[in-house]
Amino acid sequence: MARIVQKFGGTSVGDIARIRNVAKRVKAEIDQGNEVAVVVSAMSGVTNQLVAYCNEMAPLHDAREYDAIVATGEQVTSGLLAIALQEMGISARSWAGWQIPIITDDAHGKARIAEIKGDAIIASMKQGHVAVVAGFQGLGPDGRVSTLGRGGSDTTAVALAAAVKADRCDIYTDVDGVYTTDPRIVKTARKLNKITYEEMLESASLGAKVLQTRSVEMAMKHRVRVQVLSSFTDENAPPASALPGTLVCDEEEIVEKELVSGIAYSRDEAKVTLTGVSDRPGIAAGVFGPLSEANINVDMIVQNTSHDGTTDITFTCSRTELDRALKVLKDVKVECKEIATDKSVVKVSVIGVGMRSHAGVAQTMFKALADKGINIHVISTSEIKVSVLIGEEYTELALRALHTAYGLDAA
Ligand code: ASP
Numbered sequence: 001m002a003r004i005v006q007k008f009g010g011t012s013v014g015d016i017a018r019i020r021n022v023a024k025r026v027k028a029e030i031d032q033g034n035e036v037a038v039v040v041s042a043m044s045g046v047t048n049q050l051v052a053y054c055n056e057m058a059p060l061h062d063a064r065e066y067d068a069i070v071a072t073g074e075q076v077t078s079g080l081l082a083i084a085l086q087e088m089g090i091s092a093r094s095w096a097g098w099q100i101p102i103i104t105d106d107a108h109g110k111a112r113i114a115e116i117k118g119d120a121i122i123a124s125m126k127q128g129h130v131a132v133v134a135g136f137q138g139l140g141p142d143g144r145v146s147t148l149g150r151g152g153s154d155t156t157a158v159a160l161a162a163a164v165k166a167d168r169c170d171i172y173t174d175v176d177g178v179y180t181t182d183p184r185i186v187k188t189a190r191k192l193n194k195i196t197y198e199e200m201l202e203s204a205s206l207g208a209k210v211l212q213t214r215s216v217e218m219a220m221k222h223r224v225r226v227q228v229l230s231s232f233t234d235e236n237a238p239p240a241s242a243l244p245g246t247l248v249c250d251e252e253e254i255v256e257k258e259l260v261s262g263i264a265y266s267r268d269e270a271k272v273t274l275t276g277v278s279d280r281p282g283i284a285a286g287v288f289g290p291l292s293e294a295n296i297n298v299d300m301i302v303q304n305t306s307h308d309g310t311t312d313i314t315f316t317c318s319r320t321e322l323d324r325a326l327k328v329l330k331d332v333k334v335e336c337k338e339i340a341t342d343k344s345v346v347k348v349s350v351i352g353v354g355m356r357s358h359a360g361v362a363q364t365m366f367k368a369l370a371d372k373g374i375n376i377h378v379i380s381t382s383e384i385k386v387s388v389l390i391g392e393e394y395t396e397l398a399l400r401a402l403h404t405a406y407g408l409d410a411a
């Protein structure tokens with residue numbers, strides 16, 4: 001017997017027929033003798049519609065009322081799935097976030113889970129009832145409904161799995177796993193059987209939008225084994241226990257480690273270059289301090305060696321934050337000759353825990369790009385990642401070249 005938390009995303013519960021199919025997947029786990037709790041998203045499109053209603057009523061609205069409104073989507077699905085299960089003769093009930101309770105901080109609209117009390121759900125599972133939990137929502141310290149930010153049901157599922165000490169958290173979605181790179185761009189991309197928390201965290205925050213980043217942080221912290229798998233397979237497909245999807249897990253659980261597990265990219269990048277900045281102590285602090293105070297996330301940073309007492313500083317930020325960043329730089333009157341910006345850049349990253357113990361990973365990247373005549377604007381590295389900023393028009397070419405260079409192409 002195992003204890004499983006299943007999570008079904010919006011497309012998996014997109015209509016009544018699909019919710020019935022989900023009920024069959026829950027039943028399959030019960031039939032194996034497992035204890036099951038289920039977390040559901042809102043039916044596809046519903047959250048977007050609710051958000052649109054809020055914006056239509058007032059562009060600048062009370063975040064607590066936004067939460068009261070958008071949290072309803074998940075509540076509908078949890079009730080419907082409970083009914084579908086009951087119709088199949090399975091004892092089930094729906095749970096809203098506040099009933100468990102899932103306690104969050106007070107950042108309405110993007111709250112963080114502070115604590116989940118697992119006792120009630122464990123007791124209910126032990127009695128053979130299926131708990132159907134509304135994802136995305138919690139209870140703020142002000143006693144009001146909160147929501148966890150877009151994609152937050154993933155985080156509900158992982159946090160619940162940690163709270164009830166589940167053996168596995170299966171995240172059912174419309175893709176069958178995590179790929180070596182974007183399969184829409186690189187036809188030879190492969191599904192990974194396993195990926196480490198660290199690698200998944202890097203690729204989640206780099207734009208591979210399979211799991212909400214916070215859910216991966218949560219899984220890593222509590223060592224929850226998370227499987228990403230498709231809810232659209234046929235009845236003869238292998239069961240979830242056979243791990244048909246991608247398992248996000250501890251490095252120790254991965255026997256055949258690859259040097260590089262994936263290549264991620266992000267188009268949401270803008271480059272800012274300050275030229276002729278005077279080179280003396282305090283200049284970098286004077287630029288990046290105000291940016292961080294304005295909550296602008298600066299990613300890559302390079303500063304050239306100086307000559308004639310001046311230097312150039314280049315940094316990247318999100319494209320959507322570029323205008324705000326420029327305003328901050330203007331307001332603090334950064335001393336420089338010129339501020340140049342470039343929005344037609346993309347960040348491409350190779351990710352792999354194998355880099356920790358192997359040299360030459362970055363060189364393979366630089367050579368593969370050079371062979372294609374792709375110029376690198378900025379480079380940054382971390383323990384398990386090398387990122388380069390290149391012209392956006394080279395995205396496809398770079399991804400394909402790197403995928404081949406690291407031997408990731410499917411046979
Ligand atoms: N329904 C919410 C959203 O669309 C939460 C989720 O599905 O994870 O963002």
Ligand code: MG
Nearest residue numbers: 009151154210
């Ligand atoms: Mg999602």
